[in-house]
Amino acid sequence: MMIxxxxxxxxxxxxxxxxxxxSANLAAATPQPILLVLxxxxxxxxxxxxxxxxxxxxxxxxSHDNRPYRVVNISSSGETSQGGLSRLPAAxxxxxxxxxxxxxxANDGLRGSSLEQLKRNxxxxxxxxxxxxxxxxxIGMRLPPNYGALFNQKFHAIYHQLAxxxxxPLVPFLLEKIAHxxxxxxxxxxHPRAVAQPLxxxxxxxxLEPLL
Numbered sequence: 001m002m003i004x005x006x007x008x009x010x011x012x013x014x015x016x017x018x019x020x021x022x023s024a025n026l027a028a029a030t031p032q033p034i035l036l037v038l039x040x041x042x043x044x045x046x047x048x049x050x051x052x053x054x055x056x057x058x059x060x061x062x063s064h065d066n067r068p069y070r071v072v073n074i075s076s077s078g079e080t081s082q083g084g085l086s087r088l089p090a091a092x093x094x095x096x097x098x099x100x101x102x103x104x105x106a107n108d109g110l111r112g113s114s115l116e117q118l119k120r121n122x123x124x125x126x127x128x129x130x131x132x133x134x135x136x137x138x139i140g141m142r143l144p145p146n147y148g149a150l151f152n153q154k155f156h157a158i159y160h161q162l163a164x165x166x167x168x169p170l171v172p173f174l175l176e177k178i179a180h181x182x183x184x185x186x187x188x189x190x191h192p193r194a195v196a197q198p199l200x201x202x203x204x205x206x207x208l209e210p211l212l
Contacts, residue, residue, distance in 0.1 A: 016118030030063040031131060033057075033068060033069055033070070033098040034071075034098060035070070035071045035097060036096040036099065036101070037073045037101045037171050038100065039070065039079070039101070039102075040058070040075060040080075040106055040107055041078065041128070042061055042174060042191065043073065043101075044191065046087065046191045047186050047193075048194045053073075053197055054197045054198070055071060055075065057201045058201055061205075071097075074091055075103070078107060079104060080104070080107045080113070080118070081118050082108075085125055088125050088129070092129065092132045092134065093135060096132065097134050098134060098135065100137070101204070101210075104121075104122065104136050105118055105140075105141055105155075105159070108121075113159060114149075118158060118190055119158045120156065122159075122162055126166050136166070136168050137168070138162060138170050139170075140169070140171060142170055155173075160172070169207040169210070173203075175192065175200070175204060176203050178192060
């Protein structure tokens with residue numbers, strides 16, 4: 001009777017260890033979901049260490065919270081909506097992201113580019129992402145007041161229109177928490193310093209977290 005009991009316990013332990021081994025290997029073989037960030041210099045940590053940028057801080061927060069996402073940042077300083085549109089198809093094919101954080105348009109606005117073209121480019125990127133089964137978080141911008149109230153209003157409205165049309169979560173203004181404090185900006189008055197980057201992440205996080 002004792003031998004039978006020990007044998008039974010041994011088999012149970014063997015089955016448990018086998019299950020744990022398979023679970024561990026399955027977890028190792030399952031790729032991390034990708035969170036892709038496509039933006040301009042504001043997301044590319046212009047003028048500061050890349051590790052201090054809000055996108056790098058996002059990866060740190062996800063890792064700290066044991067969320068299995070890998071953040072891939074393909075943001076580029078000076079990027080326009082047209083440039084982002086040209087690069088996005090290859091990035092979607094390569095990374096197959098579960099989430100796309102789309103943070104473009106500031107350079108279009110600063111250059112006084114066609115607002116109609118900006119809207120078409122953003123819309124095309126949203127459609128591409130959705131065709132690849134990627135959720136989209138849209139991040140909006142505002143322009144300096146010297147561009148005129150009417151142009152700025154039309155520019156900012158594009159993000160709200162697209163968010164409503166495609167039922168997207170929207171961060172209305174990436175720089176909302178720092179826009180009125182010059183101490184948060186580098187000497188050019190446009191790009192946030194390292195000390196401001198956690199505030200940029202805090203502006204994004206409430207809309208991003210429910211998508212994770």
